[in-house]
Amino acid sequence: MPKISKKGVEMPASPIRKLTPYADKAKKDGKKVYHLNIGQPDIETPEIMLDAIKNIDFNVWAYTPSEGTLAYRTKLAEYYNKIGYGITPADILVTVGGSEAITIAMQTCINEGDEIIIPEPFYANYNGFACMSNVVVKPILSHIENGFALPSADAFEALITEKTKAIIICNPNNPTGYLYSKEELEALKELCLKYDLFLFSDEAYREFCYDGKEFISPMHLDGLDENVIIMDTVSKRYSACGARLGCLITKNKEVIQSALKFAQARLSPGMVEQIAGAAAVDTPDAYFESVNKEYTLRRDTLVGRLNAIEGVFCPNPGGAFYVVAKLPIDNSDKFCQWMLEHFDYNGATVMMAPATGFYSTPGSGEQEVRMAYVLNNTDLNAAMDCLEAGLKAYPGKI
Structure with missing residues (x-):
């Protein structure tokens, strides 16, 4: 059988998308999945x-x-x-x-x-x-x-x-x-x-x-x-x-x-x-002012909720619409997969991106996850309720 290229073998998988099959399975099983894993805004296009x-x-x-x-x-x-x-x-x-x-x-x-x-x-x-x-x-x-x-x-x-x-x-x-x-x-x-x-x-x-x-x-x-x-x-x-x-x-x-x-x-x-x-290019400035105000609200909600959870630390970012948070867990890849495969809170779970995939240095980011605050404030709060409950139940909590 012909072999794929060395580059094909070495090409890294996306940490943002690699857990998608587990999210799809969770949805098929009837769970609601709060997607904090990918920077797909829900803001309307101008x-x-x-x-x-x-x-x-x-x-x-x-x-x-x-x-x-x-x-x-x-x-x-x-x-x-x-x-x-x-x-x-x-x-x-x-x-x-x-x-x-x-x-x-x-x-x-x-x-x-x-x-x-x-x-x-x-x-x-x-x-x-x-x-x-x-x-x-x-x-x-x-x-x-x-x-x-x-x-x-x-x-x-x-x-x-x-x-x-x-x-x-x-x-x-x-x-x-x-x-x-x-x-x-x-x-x-x-x-x-x-x-x-x-x-x-x-x-x-x-x-x-x-x-x-x-x-x-x-x-x-x-x-x-x-x-x-x-x-x-x-x-x-x-x-x-x-x-x-x-x-x-x-x-x-x-x-x-x-x-x-x-x-x-x-x-x-x-x-x-x-x-x-x-x-x-002719989008009115008012559009960006409104979007900025909305993302600021979401950032404040997400950062505030994360830092209120025992053992969690999340810096307050100055831009974009992402945070990286440190969680009291053994391994972010295992935790993010476990949340999709084995956990739900009131029929819902949270999809996050393990931060290990955002580092090139081996061993870095193993207790960190990236979250995108691209959901509305109500869904963000529900996602944080779910995450807080998940951290309490996770067998690899430290």
């Missing part, structure tokens, strides 16, 4: 975006340019320049979701066997993207005790070798919700300039910053234009995960020209999605 799709009128559903339509890239430049990026449509490559932006960035900028430094815990699929691109991930550990603040510049510098080509950050962070400060980004800037590194910035959660905290992008830092690669998506900003529409942004002309060759190889991003994306 009406202006949906109306653009409903009003589409064309006779041929054609290819678009590999870099994306000029109309969409022009509207995107308008959006980014409103927040001070100072870019042109030529600095934008439209991608099929933020995931493709990340893989194209890796394949464009990093040679096989070269290294990228990523603060962990990090978005689990970075491991998968690195595997696809034959790139080596060098994790740098952040800690729940200080809210997952960025490690020191010295800690980063200790990991830099002749094979290091880039640093990746996600800001605000998935899975921790940590919002990086200007001082932390300035420290990364100095390292990137000193060692001639790329700085990849995943900004999928840019619109979700709380308590009046300011979002700072590497695009806002002087003297870093040739080093910065922004990777973005409409998925979270407009609650449009199914659109699969993202972009790569850089002022480095050599990078954008090389990235285009990878984009040409996959032909083009979708026409309908770009029509909707262009309309979405």
Whole structure:
């Protein structure tokens, strides 16, 4: 029998989706499952975006340019320049979701066997993207005790070798919700300039910053234009995960020209999605204000309920819509599966993502879970009732 590839064997499974069969079985058995495992917002997609799709009128559903339509890239430049990026449509490559932006960035900028430094815990699929691109991930550990603040510049510098080509950050962070400060980004800037590194910035959660905290992008830092690669998506900003529409942004002309060759190889991003994306740029500020207020309420509910449970610790995140919580359990993979397979409270259970999958360092995150506060407040409270009861009943509680 033919064998699958070495890469196929090594490709990691998603910690966010790997427990789905157990959730499906729980539902088949009649349990209600509260999904806190995945960042699928229940917030309504902006009406202006949906109306653009409903009003589409064309006779041929054609290819678009590999870099994306000029109309969409022009509207995107308008959006980014409103927040001070100072870019042109030529600095934008439209991608099929933020995931493709990340893989194209890796394949464009990093040679096989070269290294990228990523603060962990990090978005689990970075491991998968690195595997696809034959790139080596060098994790740098952040800690729940200080809210997952960025490690020191010295800690980063200790990991830099002749094979290091880039640093990746996600800001605000998935899975921790940590919002990086200007001082932390300035420290990364100095390292990137000193060692001639790329700085990849995943900004999928840019619109979700709380308590009046300011979002700072590497695009806002002087003297870093040739080093910065922004990777973005409409998925979270407009609650449009199914659109699969993202972009790569850089002022480095050599990078954008090389990235285009990878984009040409996959032909083009979708026409309908770009029509909707262009309309979405005109979403009123009131939409984001309302969404921000709702997520702040949900965050406060989830963090408050978690920290009220005996033995649980959860930092208060400054952005995104995730928390990582430390639980009094022996193993998060076992616990999350047990909650789906063997436990219910009033006919319901909770699906969470084991945090082990968001680390690259072996043994890390074994008592931690990631939760997405993408459910309404009533369901969040019900989920926390269920979790609290589950922790009391779990045989591996410590």
